[in-house]
Amino acid sequence: MTSGSLLPIVEVHIIDDDVVRAAQQGDREAFRALVIQYQSLVYGLVVRHVGDAALAEDLTQEIFLKAHRGLSSFRAESKFSSWLTALALNHLRNHFKSRSYQEHRSTTPVDALALEELDFGPEVDLLQPEELRRLQRAIQALPATLREVLILCGVEGRSYVEVSEVLGLPVGTVRSRLHAARSELRSLISLLFQGGCQ
Numbered sequence: 001m002t003s004g005s006l007l008p009i010v011e012v013h014i015i016d017d018d019v020v021r022a023a024q025q026g027d028r029e030a031f032r033a034l035v036i037q038y039q040s041l042v043y044g045l046v047v048r049h050v051g052d053a054a055l056a057e058d059l060t061q062e063i064f065l066k067a068h069r070g071l072s073s074f075r076a077e078s079k080f081s082s083w084l085t086a087l088a089l090n091h092l093r094n095h096f097k098s099r100s101y102q103e104h105r106s107t108t109p110v111d112a113l114a115l116e117e118l119d120f121g122p123e124v125d126l127l128q129p130e131e132l133r134r135l136q137r138a139i140q141a142l143p144a145t146l147r148e149v150l151i152l153c154g155v156e157g158r159s160y161v162e163v164s165e166v167l168g169l170p171v172g173t174v175r176s177r178l179h180a181a182r183s184e185l186r187s188l189i190s191l192l193f194q195g196g197c198q
Helices: 017-024 028-050 053-073 080-097 099-104 112-117 129-141 144-155 160-167 171-193
Strands: none
Touching: 017 028, 017 053, 028 053, 028 080, 028 129, 028 144, 053 080, 080 144, 080 160, 129 144, 129 171, 144 160, 144 171, 160 171
């Protein structure tokens, strides 16, 4: 990683394939172990997308319910974390398309608690709370295809290959979307910090 890039903030330990198989066979304790292992990964992804801690908690629960119901569809061809991340992103896409989100998005303030959860790295620690809110608004203003790549690569520090696997895109597309996201984010931040957008 270059010195100007953001540091990875999520560390996921390897879950034994036996735990996943046991959960697929209905072992509640095994599924509970998966939830405990991956809840911070899913919650972190969700809160970075929605900017609201309470909503992120609700959506995280919904995602784990979906994961439980769809566990039989997981094939060990990819990592469990990649499968779960793809499921979470699909759930987020559906949330952003929902009528309730569309009706409330312009009136929903960015949650201060969620901003505390946004560990973008040491550079961002120097920002004031209002600047952090502007940064979060800029990220939320990005198109979903760019926001997803920015959060997965730029904020969470995942590799191009892993993001390619999660999103089902070629590595080159992930790289170009990350470049486009950073470029658009710079423009949005410039507008926000000049007071051009509210």
